[in-house]
Amino acid sequence: MGYVRCVRGMASGVEYSADLPMNLDPVDGRPVEMVLDLERLAAEEPDASWYRPQRRDMWRFGALMALDASDPRDATHLVPLGEGATPLLDYSTHPVAAKAALRLQLKDEGKAHPGFGANPTQSFKDRGMAMVAAQARRLGLTKLAVPTQGNAGDSLVRYALAGGLSVVVAMPEDTPMPILGSVAAAAKRWPDSVMLELVGPTIREAGAFLKAHYIPQGWFSVATFQEPGWRIEGKKSLGLELAEPAPGETRWSLPDAVIYPTGGGTGMLGMWKAWDELEALGLIDSRRPRMLCVQSSVTAPLVRAFDTGADDTTVVDAGHTLATGLNVPGGVGHFRVLQIIRASGGAAIAVDEADIANELASTWRRTHDWVSPEGAACLAALPQLLDRGLLRAGERVVAVNTGSSEKYLPALRHLL
Template sequence: MHTSLTCAACGLDHAVDQLQNLCTACGKPLLAGYDLAALRETFTPDAVRRRATRSMWRFADVLPVDDVSEAVSLGEGQTPLLRLERRGAFAEFENLFVKDEAFNPTGSFKARGMAAAVTRAVALGAKVVALPSAGNAAGAATYYANRAGIECFLFMPEDTPPANIIESVVGGANVFLVNGLISDCGKLVKQGCEQFGWFDLSTLKEPFRIEGKKTMGYELAFDMADAAQATQLQLPDVIFYPTGGGTGLIGMWKAFDEMQQLGWIGPERPRMVVVQAENCAPVVRAFEQGADHAEMFANASTVASGLRVPAAVGDFIMLRVLRESNGTALTISDAELLDGVREFATQQGIYACPEGGAVWKAAQQLLKTGWLKPDEKIVLFNTGSGLKYNHLFPVGGLPVLDHTDPDCLDCVVG
């Protein structure tokens, strides 16, 4: 259980035993802190390995619960790290892995954050949660709220992919479409929270979605050790992360710091790579300009709905992580990232989300420029399942065979 909640910008401490959103002084995100020194005795890699818990809650000691039994859980986390086959363009990489976050409840990494946030919100008395979403966060919020037995209000841009809307409607959330962007939805959530007393679950506007997502960083250290058949935890050389709100990136960086304080790893860190869409790249632009904060990206558009975040609350933390890690940031066009999805599917057997397609194309690009070495240990994050993006791949014109025609197979092999 966390022992502190501190503003990431001004350092102000906030009470841990009540519902919190942004810093009450400066409006920036709060970060949870733990008594890591006290945990060093009992919370060891070996202890974690012995736990039967098949979810991210095997790291309960650094999550907002006193005991794993308090978790609102649907089995999130403990996703596989798959080594990619050396085939097609993938053959140029000697040590390329994908952390496949499709193996989560509601089919995306958003489950980790919502599990942690809903767990803590409910423990502190929240009865209704609300958030804006243009994609996978909607379903995750709906289903974790249902698991906890609380109510959920969702505000979604009317052009949100149908799969995201349907799963939330089936789940019985109060779904409202909005004739605007996710930022417009966010304003309505803020207004609704003030007016109706909902708890705001918007990303980084409460402190625990990041705590859930940081478990990707913890798991990775075990996954890489397993892949190397080693006992000592280890991190990859480079992590490619598709970046919308950036909570996962920030969360993993926090996890690495915590692991070092726990004595699990040394000071070494992966180079972090932010991948955004060509037409929605606020963090890439700020990184290239050497800025500390990102400007709102006007007329943002991309089929990768998880990347369509024109302004992120945690922009300044991401930019800090990129520089501290000697990382980089780049964009991928929609046409390229859809090619990436097809290559993942046909050459690896993984139906990745467009965001996953983007990081793969980004890795190819950085190998060409020499920024990556072919033998480096590289992890791509596929943040969700391609199944939620079927609308991007309309099929039609498939041959229909007449099974009563004895020659109907003649057309099958050319």
């Protein structure tokens, strides 16, 4: 299995075999992560010889991923569908960015762009679920269960079907219709492979339902942070792409700040892990972007915890938000998200629903880019971030658009 050495508890530090299909750390009930033998990787594949930029998917990072597409033993488990290798769009003409002289870029995980990779379900969730499906196949797991606000379930269904796995998806009834319809259609067409349970009002209740009714029947949970670090390893590719050399260049580098819409927070941990590994391999130094986590003001557990100096979030009452991926009232990995925010000199920011809607509409009118509500939330946070001195003139800032507004129709049609 490439260079994966073990799985380790994030808080406890206890190490376990990476061949063990475990969920949370039995020591403290917190998440675990995969640990790579970076010294051996550096010795056996020096000068980043593992890097294959000619690939147009997330597997371009070879042995730095938890499964190496160039190794036939690993490749047999993969279900590559083109995920990752998405573009950085120049957004320096955004009115707020232009006025503040920011070098703003948008990492577009939604609609496909010619010459780049393409997330098959138009969501950054495909990065994590591509790794989940591959690792499940490696360990011989065939029945996976996921609670979701929408996109993660849609993504897992796509990879499960491609990889010969069975999946049960639990999601709220108010999941955007294109997402819910996609999963429901798969469940109708392949009833032996896909099951849909409508449980809500949020991912929290959906997870409790699966834990009570499916996990005891032998279904393996791949809920956020509750698989053994697999989704982090997939999302890690996002951080690697933000650091990789531009075409024609050789230097790895990072932006000054990353604005990231944060629900459960897997992507935050993945990006941070990617950069720690690149530093260990001597490709970047210890400097990190300010991590600026954006949530909707109606469901903002991370913002509350950050503002009060708490070490972890407490569960909040969920509201109703256009950005359904942000409607996460609490998370088992939020303690680590808060650590990363603080270590980076960043912040957690709440944006109002009206500002998300206005930004989505104005971005569409200006660019015709299919920015998701979560991506619009990041752009809507720009004035606050500037007012608080968290962004400065001349800085390279990356906002992450995690999906396509096409998947949120018809709820957003009036804004486009």
